[in-house]
Structures are given as C-alpha cells and as structure tokens.
Amino acid sequence: MNKQQLASKIWESANQMRSKIEANEYKDYILGFIFYKYLSDKLVRFAKSEDFTDQNLHDLSEDDPEIVEHIKSQIGYFIAYPHLFSTWIENKGDFDVSHVRDALSAFSRLIHPNHKRLFEGIFKTLETGLSKLGDTAARQTKAISDLIQLIKDIPMDGRQGYDVLGFIYEYLIGMFAANAGKKAGEFYTPHEVSVLMSEIIAHHLHDRDTIEIYDSTSGSGSLLLNIGRSIAKHMANQDNVKYYAQELKENTYNLTRMNLVMRGILPTNIVTRNADTLEDDWPFFDDRDPVNTYNPLYLDAVVSNPPYSQKWDPEHKENDARFSRFGLAPKSKADYAFLLHDLYHLKPNGIMAIVLPHGVLFRGGEEGEIRKNLIENDHLETIIGLPPNIFFGTGIPTIILVLRQRRAASDVLIVDASKGFAKEGKNNKLRASDIKKIADTVTARATVPGYSRLVPKTEVQENDYNLNIPRYVDSSEPAESWDLYASMFGGIPVSELDSLREFWDAFPGLRSALFTDNGTPYVEPQVPDLATATRDHTEVRAFVDRFAAALADFTPWLRGALLKPMLTLMIPRQEAVLSEALFARLEPLPLIDRYEAYQILDDHWQPIAIDLEIIQTEGFDACRVVEPILVEKTSKGVKAEVQDGWKGRILPFDLVQQVHHQAGLEALREKQTRLSEIAASIEETLESFSEEEKTNDTVNDEGDKFAAAAVAREAKTLQAEAKKSGKFDSESYEAKIIQVAAWLAEEKTLKAAIKKDAAALHLQTKDIIKGLSDEQVLELLERKWIAPFSEALHCLPGQRIEMLIGKLEALAEKYRITYADNAREIQQAETALAGMIEELDGNEFDLKGLAELKTLLAGN
The missing domain is CATH 1.20.1260.30 (N6 adenine-specific DNA methyltransferase, N-terminal domain)
Incomplete structure (x- = not known):
C-alpha cells in the first residue's frame, strides 16, 4: 500500500x-x-x-x-x-x-x-x-x-x-x-499553513548556498521541516540547511527532536533547546565553553506559531535587546513579545513569518506603539489574513505577518485570503490553489482587486497605524440590488449586465446577439433560449477552440516531462515545473482562472507523485508488480487479515482491462446490465401487486421482496394449470408469478456466471500486468496520469460558459415577473376567494366574520 x-x-x-x-x-x-x-x-x-x-x-x-x-x-x-x-x-x-x-x-x-x-x-x-x-x-x-x-x-x-x-x-x-480539541494548538501548525509560510520564506532565500532557520516555538517541528524542505528544492546540497528549534513543553520538545532526526538531517545541523522563549533567550554561549562558543544567533529565517495572546512577565525587560527598540508587549498579551524576539534573531538580509491573532493589527496601547515603531522602521512587509477555523482548537481569525530586518521599500502588502478555503469537517482548509495564489501574490507584491493591495506607508500613518485588513482591502461580495423600474415594468437593467464585463470583453458580439438595445437603460432577451444561443455563438465556440489549440501540445509535453525521465526527475520540484508550463499556455486566454487550473493540476499530481516515489525506489518493474489485497475479517471473535484478490502496485486492474481485455470486460458488463434489468423488472412487478396479492406466500412478510422458493413452487403449479386450461392473461397475478420465476432463475444463473467470469478476468488481468512490455506500461501510465488530467483541464472553458449562462438566466428570471403581474395575480385570487365566500354558511358570528373578510378582499 x-x-x-x-x-x-x-x-x-x-x-x-x-x-x-x-x-x-x-x-x-x-x-x-x-x-x-x-x-x-x-x-x-x-x-x-x-x-x-x-x-x-x-x-x-x-x-x-x-x-x-x-x-x-x-x-x-x-x-x-x-x-x-x-x-x-x-x-x-x-x-x-x-x-x-x-x-x-x-x-x-x-x-x-x-x-x-x-x-x-x-x-x-x-x-x-x-x-x-x-x-x-x-x-x-x-x-x-x-x-x-x-x-x-x-x-x-x-x-x-x-x-x-x-x-x-x-x-x-x-x-x-x-x-485533541483545544490542546492541539500547543504543538501543531496545520500542514497547509506551514506550506504557505515555507513557499514565501523559500522564495526569499532561494539563491543562498547555506541557510540557517529557527522556530522559536517549534511544537512538533513540522513547520520548521516544511520550511527546510521548500528551501532545499532550490539547493544542490540539502545538508547546507541548519535547523534551530526552541520549545517550552518537554513532551512537545521531544517531538521536535524526533521529527528532525527522522528526516535524515545531519546531527550537526540540528540545534534544539527546551526553554521558555521569552524568559530565557537563546544563550550567547555554551556554559561549558563560554569563550569559544560565543554565538549571538542571527539567522536567515525565523518562523513561529506561538500561543495566541498568552500572558507573560514584561517586568525588568525594558533593557532586553529584543524589546528595547520597539517597546514591551502588555502583560496580558505576549503576541508582540514573540514577534520582537523573532525579529531580533534575524540577520540583516533575513526574513521572518509569524502566525498571530487578527487583533495585533488594530489593538491600541503598548501594542499600538510597537506596531507604529515596526511600520516607521519599515520592518513590516506583508500581512496575510487567513480564513477562520483554520487552526485546530480555535476559531479566531488569524494572520501571517512577514517581516524583514532591512528593506528598501516602506509599503505594506495586505492580502485578504479569508475567502479562499475548502470546508473539511469542523475546520476550514487551505487548498493547493489557495496557497499558490497567496504565495504568488506575496512574491510578486501584486495588487489584485478585492484580494490584495500594496499600501503606501503614508496611508497607514493617516489611519493612525491601524492595519485592520478591511480598511485597505474590500473582499466582500456586493449585495444584491433590485432595480425599481425593472421590478415594476420588466426588462433587464443594463447596469446589471455590465457586471459581466469580463465575459463581454471576451465575447464582444455576444451581448448584442442575446439582447435588444433600444437606447434605454433596459434590454430584453431577443432569443427564446439564452443557453443554446450562448453555446452556439461563434465567439463562444472560437473560445473553446482557442483553449484546445493553446493546450494542443501540452499532452506531448507531459509525456516528455513525466514518462521519459520518471526514474530521475526531482519529484519535489516537478509540480512547480508543470505549473509553469501550464500557466504559460493559459496566459493569453481570457476568462480562465489559472488557480482553478492549478487546483486540477495538484489534485492529479498527488497520486502521480506517489507512483513516482515507488517507481524511483523499486525500479520500473514496480509497474508490473501485483500484490495481494488484504482485508480484515473476524472469525469466532478473532480479527485477522485475509487475502481478497489482487491489485497492481502501480497499474489499476480496471484500467488494464479497458485497454488489454476489452472483450472480456464488455461481456461481463453485458451480464451485469442484464442483471440490473432483471432486478428492475422484478421490483416493478412487485409494485404492481395489490395489497391482497402481497399477502400470498410468494411475497415476504414485509411485502417488499419475492420469496424465491415459494415463487418457484407456485410458478411450477401455475404452468401445469396453463397447459391444461390455456395461458393466463398477461396482467394477471398468475402470469406475473410465472414471469418472476423465470427472472429469478435467470438472475441466479447470471450471478453465478458473473462471479465466475469476474474471477477469471481478475486472474487474467493479474497475468497481463506481470507480462506487460515497457511500451505497454508507458501507454498505461499515460492513460492513468496524463489523460484524466488533460480531460479535466479541457472542462474549464465549458465551466466558464455555463457560469455565464447561469448568471444570464438568473437575471432574466429575476425581472421576468413584474410587480404589476404579481399584483394582478393577487387581485384575481382575492376576487375568486371573495366569490367563494358567498357559498359559505355558518352561525351569526361566522357570517359577520366572513362579511368583513369579503370587504377586505374587495379593498374597502
């Protein structure tokens, strides 16, 4: 497995x-x-x-x-x-x-x-x-x-x-x-957040020969390891990364050490401490040799996910070199104390990333003063607002702050990434496309409307150093509005059509083909079916063709990028290579979201990477290996693993059958289809029985299933009677029982045949896999790796077109029925109801109530 x-x-x-x-x-x-x-x-x-x-x-x-x-x-x-x-x-x-x-x-x-x-x-x-x-x-x-x-x-x-x-x-x-509930935050940064921080840090350090990285609240060590792994992608020698870790809790500190040791890191590249980060800063020297071990510990990168808003003791720390430049964090919240500790340990050309609660952006007092000092000294480079519920044990909004020791610029990039996630159980999770989009935006320092903005320091100063993200980036969805005129008289407001400008820019002639334009601020559909007219428009068809042409060489390129060098390619780097090639082809195309495409890439890359790891470890022959399927079964209260068939280590049986045993597979499918037809016919026949007929012995006590043995016996008797007295009416109970008996007999025969054929096909497939030639293996790998990926990519234009159609149909439906139409329908209903009241009778008080209701319905 x-x-x-x-x-x-x-x-x-x-x-x-x-x-x-x-x-x-x-x-x-x-x-x-x-x-x-x-x-x-x-x-x-x-x-x-x-x-x-x-x-x-x-x-x-x-x-x-x-x-x-x-x-x-x-x-x-x-x-x-x-x-x-x-x-x-x-x-x-x-x-x-x-x-x-x-x-x-x-x-x-x-x-x-x-x-x-x-x-x-x-x-x-x-x-x-x-x-x-x-x-x-x-x-x-x-x-x-x-x-x-x-x-x-x-x-x-x-x-x-x-x-x-x-x-x-x-x-x-x-x-x-x-x-682990609330206890989880003590030792774990979600993998996706680690990867995001890693990509940002690695981009800054990618051209260095040797790197030292430090996690001041290391927890399990996973954040530190992910940073190291991302950096190592750009380095010829992974042994040139040195890891420093500090953790307060002893059991969690042990996790850090275990995690680092097991990743094959050289012992000399692992330096760990079990101590309180704020109370006991990293020592400048080894107590055993203070003269020769002096080391102020300045590093290329510092990362941390400290405990949020933890109490600490700032007393007597005003002269501490870590805090003296910027100020002391309040006793009730140590967030800025951790940040300043990390910043202090940066080399002049170093970079740090820290996860903190959203409140550090706008809280006042001592924190406001520290924030002002950081901004005035140009240390704060980037703010990333994360989705809620992304950390285990807490639902509070969190952010990543990226800081530098020295910067040439003074602006601050603010990214609101709070809307990009997938729901997973009780928590939200960053998808690969979300991580890629954030990392690309940060490394390019790009302004993206509704997502990110490069904010000049002067604007931050004007806002009194309040960095609350909504002040600078508005990522909220516009509230739905209703046009008063269109609601009363009908028509689609031009202003609401204008909101689909990206589509009209891509298809300049489509709008006039779908809607009349009489010079007023309102238009009407001029085609009976907006969906068909949109799909059939020449510009829309050309868009689909243009996408196909842009990716025409992508499948051959993927063969060269994945199949030919599979034994030697660098797996950790390969996804980035694929994404660059894909983005280059998508660049000139309108409407296509490159990050949707990247998510498709990542979804398909993960299983490909697993296969590549196995092939590179075991050799190309791993593709021809079949192994037993083990399942857990309980016999007499004892659980044991037993074999239940075979599977290919790399190549799925069903794929091999589709390519190399299609005839046997089709024959099996025909039998399975016939079996389904029989089951449907039997169910339909049972539903046609009356409640009285269902009380017969041929139907079980629950009345939802035929009793096979009883049906067979009764059918035999009925068939004998039919020979003597003639055939039964086709809709009669007797004729149905005879037919059901035939179906049940055929069903039994089919099930036995299917079981036998499936077992034979299974064993034949096992032999086929073991005997595949290299060329056949490569063909199957292409079908497994490349074909589904390519097919998924080619769905993107259609998805965008269907999105447009959905918006257009929603707009047409929104104003199809006017207020006047509704008012007329209500009036007609009230008039009809008033007429019905005339036919009602009752006591003196009922009649008075009905008379008053009639008066109201008449509008008096």
Missing part, C-alpha cells in the same frame, strides 16, 4: 487502540515507538554495512565495549541486540513491558557525549507514560505489543523510506491534533 493508505490504516487502528486515553497524550506513545523503531533500524543498517550478518547481530552487546564505542562514535548511540525493535518482533510471544523499560533506560546510558544534546531525555515522555497504557503489567504488555505490530511495516530506509516515514509521522501528528 502507498504511504497515504499506510498512514490512514495506522491512524484508524491507533485511534481505536487508544481506548480512553486522550488523543493528545496517546500521540506521545505511538510517535515515541516509531522513533525508537527508526533508531533501532538505523543501527541494524549500520551494523550490516560493517559486515555484520543477521547472526552476528546477536553479538551486539554492552559486554563488548569496543563495539559499543565504535557504533556510538558513528551514529551517536548504541542499542544491544535484546533491545532492538526487530528483536521485540521476533520474540513476540515472550515480549514484556519490562523489555521496553530496560531498553529505554539502556538507551539513555549509551548516548555518545557529542550527541547528548540531541538524544538526552528524548524518550522521557514515553518512559514515564508506559503505566498509562494499562493498569497491570499484562495490559501494558498487550497495548505495547499491539502498537509494535501496528508500526512494524513503516519503512525506515532509502529515499522513499524517509519520505514515507516523514509523511506518516506528520500525518499522525495532524490527525491527533484534529482530535
């Missing part, structure tokens, strides 16, 4: 296994064991590279100090054979919770001195929390055994291994965060 499937499977199982343990707490156990497996597997790989055989691994023992010191000096730690994760798996029957306690205790003893800062105490949360996995040693052993079995299949080696491991780790962190 691919990494998404494996991650999802692990999450589902882990979520069931955690029982009553809080999600935010349980994450520390499963992530801790994943990290231990990583370290254990890494040691085994190193030992084997040193000519250890599987049998020699038994010699990994603390009793051999030479081996211990050698391995510690190479990888930073030592794990003896009994404590290896693989040994726990082998000794499944004899495994006990005490083995874990012994292993974690031994690990703490056997860290190389040079790696103490990296590994010391890293398993403390796991070690102290084992008792929470059960109230007895036996229950703890069972819980840990289940966890170990759950994660044992996560690959820990090779390029794909690191990708899979990192993906699963971040996936689990995100899922635990989503299920």
